[in-house]
Amino acid sequence: MKKFMNAAETMVAESVEGFVRAHAEFVVFGADQKFVRRRQLVPGKVAIISGGGAGHEPMHIGFVGRGMLDAACVGHIFTSPTPSQIVAAIEEADTGAGCLLVVKNYDGDVMNFEMAAEMAGSHHKIEMVIVSDDIKTERTGSRRGVAGTVVLERLVGAAAEQGMALAELKVLGSNLSTRIRSMGVALTGVTVPHTQRTTFLLGPDEIEMGVGIHGEPGHSREPFSNADAIVRHLGETVLSDIAPATGKALLFVNGLGGTPPAELYLAFNTAHRLMMERGVHIERSLVGTYATSLDMQGISVTLAFLNDEELFLWDSPVATAALRWGC
């Protein structure tokens, strides 16, 4: 396992420190470096706070800034941040209008964010949205929160920036969660630095369908095939797992860490063609490496059915390290 790292114990801290140095125009460390927060907090705006294990970069720290997140808590690799980290983020980021916690649907994350909400609840108004955009399968059980989290964070972040109140943000987020669906595929497993163990091994002609973003196996091992077959399978499954709320959608092809841009563009091409064939109007596109599983070679396809107000929110100014436009 060759990676750019010094020691498994310090890897996350060094990486987050590098991120903060590189993007000092958007972010600063919060108290005791327990979290990363927006450089300029906005008094009276609902704070949007997210977090999760490390290994998914740029998610979530890359989305801290105007029009998206106010703070992000980073745990160890593939490990939830502690309630203490989350409480510290709430205390610093809440400027009076309360906090919306955006939590990916994994037991550890949900538990720790709930505990933090309880601990901080007597002094702060707190609501939580659980993102569960992954397709549902028998093997993987409940829907996990994966790349679609980026879309949800962007939209509630934009709405908060425009002054939406906490209760409405909770409704918006919960509502969105049902209209965002993702599915991933891996060409390789990943090696977790501190265990030096590969989460699953794939042969030279095998792929893993339905993977999440923690190196966990998906729902089926399939023979390696061409991009059209793989991407169409992802897109068809996503489409069949979601009831189209409107004909307008955002299509998002995400790299899982080790897949280069050229392959993401090619996969997007196939996914886009499929959606057109199925009568889905792709109004917005996102292609890139936004929610990773360490250095996994693989992609996910996310489809989000959005109404006109939500498309408008998507287009509004955002200034973060990983998503930036309009300012």
Added chain:
Amino acid sequence: MKKFMNAAETMVAESVEGFVRAHAEFVVFGADQKFVRRRQLVPGKVAIISGGGAGHEPMHIGFVGRGMLDAACVGHIFTSPTPSQIVAAIEEADTGAGCLLVVKNYDGDVMNFEMAAEMAGSHHKIEMVIVSDDIKTERTGSRRGVAGTVVLERLVGAAAEQGMALAELKVLGSNLSTRIRSMGVALTGVTVPHTQRTTFLLGPDEIEMGVGIHGEPGHSREPFSNADAIVRHLGETVLSDIAPATGKALLFVNGLGGTPPAELYLAFNTAHRLMMERGVHIERSLVGTYATSLDMQGISVTLAFLNDEELFLWDSPVATAALRWGC
């Protein structure tokens, strides 16, 4: 070799098509899909045109748009675009003020861009800047054009947008080229799709120092080490190979395709610390996957000494798929 592709023959065309679909707000195909151009050309502005082999995405197509390139020509993988492609781009992108061709210093690219300039020269004012930001070593011969090309394209693109004339742009670009220096390292070789051959093979404890972006070997094979040692070696070599023009610099850590963001941040952290120790003031930062060598695991470190006018150009609005701010 598992990649998201359908056939080696169609890989580049499908990938570029996906890119154009995903980023239709910035780009359109030029005539006969020979190149990608800015959606809104600006009459009377000098056209900045670049290009090169495929396999380096998002370079150069990801930099087409306001404040950077007007057109980019994509060849086959690791193969220069043809003079015919470049001539077509010149004819369509030149709105009257002439064209600046930005060419990475590789024999094939230089030859084909020169041939195109000759072919189109009777009807268009054309100048060329050759980018040679790579460190110089005995083994690799002349300086190649690598990730630093991104910085140069951004700065001449910004200056052109502000109305700089062709002759001045040529001076700016040539001058910049001497103040931008890069060095790369590979943890893995790459497999070229149409040959199915790996350009070089590295053992589990080996790295290749001084690589370019075409899978060619670098100048020395070294034992794998920790990130601090590797990145400091890159940074020290870059520093010793460039005469600091001012104390102000842009530091750019680039992923070569298969290296995830978390590792890039960590490498940036080390590089940034080194530069501070050496008294270099890092005024701007760039961290990400911008100039790739297919799916190579590796990074490059680029240092660009910039004066205040150039820092101002860097900050001016840019709206491309891969770099975007201020608009």
